[in-house]
Amino acid sequence: MATTHDRQLVEQWRSIQNSYFRTAGAIDRALEAKFDIGLNEFEILDLVAESEESACRMKALGERTPMTQSAVSKVVDRLEKAGLVSRQTCVDDRRSLFLELTEAGRALHSTAAVEHRALLKENLG
Amino acid sequence: MATTHDRQLVEQWRSIQNSYFRTAGAIDRALEAKFDIGLNEFEILDLVAESEESACRMKALGERTPMTQSAVSKVVDRLEKAGLVSRQTCVDDRRSLFLELTEAGRALHSTAAVEHRALLKENLG
DNA sequence: TGTCATTGAATGACGCGTCATATAGATTGA
């Protein structure tokens, strides 16, 4: 039976979806237009920028994002191809990699982050 | 400069993302497993079920969902192929279509909706 | 009525995320 509580749940969910898509879409389009980088790429860049100094990042990245391990790997591929990030082999465990921002990556991140925060502020209230 | 307000915004955004993906993922997997239908398919089905009686739906659907017009069209393709929905031509405006649940569609919707609401409740609190 | 712009929907090319797998390196324990 369709209770009014059900209706409320559905409405709440739709409103979450709408604001999620509105916000993600706005940020994605803005970053794409101004920096030629997608939202997921920026978010990985952001995580890497945040964690300068801790090691063997690919693994850690996977734990800090809802993306799949394989998605992270492909995002990093693109970032690397764009020259924003570089994979460094990790001496203690040669299966692992850790990531570094290149100069270009650091530069792009710092200006893109301003835009990103501004759009979050605008969209999240 | 990275203010602490910025940090809060970013944290808030990540938490929204996480709960969005957690919830959407859980529902999607459950519907897929039990009813062989994805979340977007269910949501269109749900919208159609809701609006029995109003006409020329394709258009209206696009306004009630963050999906693209073309995404809606493809979701409806799949629903139609699965025999859950049928496209009816609209006499007043022959460019438009409106949608109807088939018997199978109505049946599936009513049991899947129970599951859907339960998962929303569980995930949204 | 004939043209031109607009609208509802479908389609194809394309990019991205996911799942299942592959590969190489690490770990355990006999």
Added chain:
DNA sequence: TCAATCTATATGACGCGTCATTCAATGACA
């Protein structure tokens, strides 16, 4: 030390959503 197992990442096939475009029907206006 050698299997067996596990762990970190990469890769390929695949499905889906998006964008740009197309097509048909409509509307507007001379």
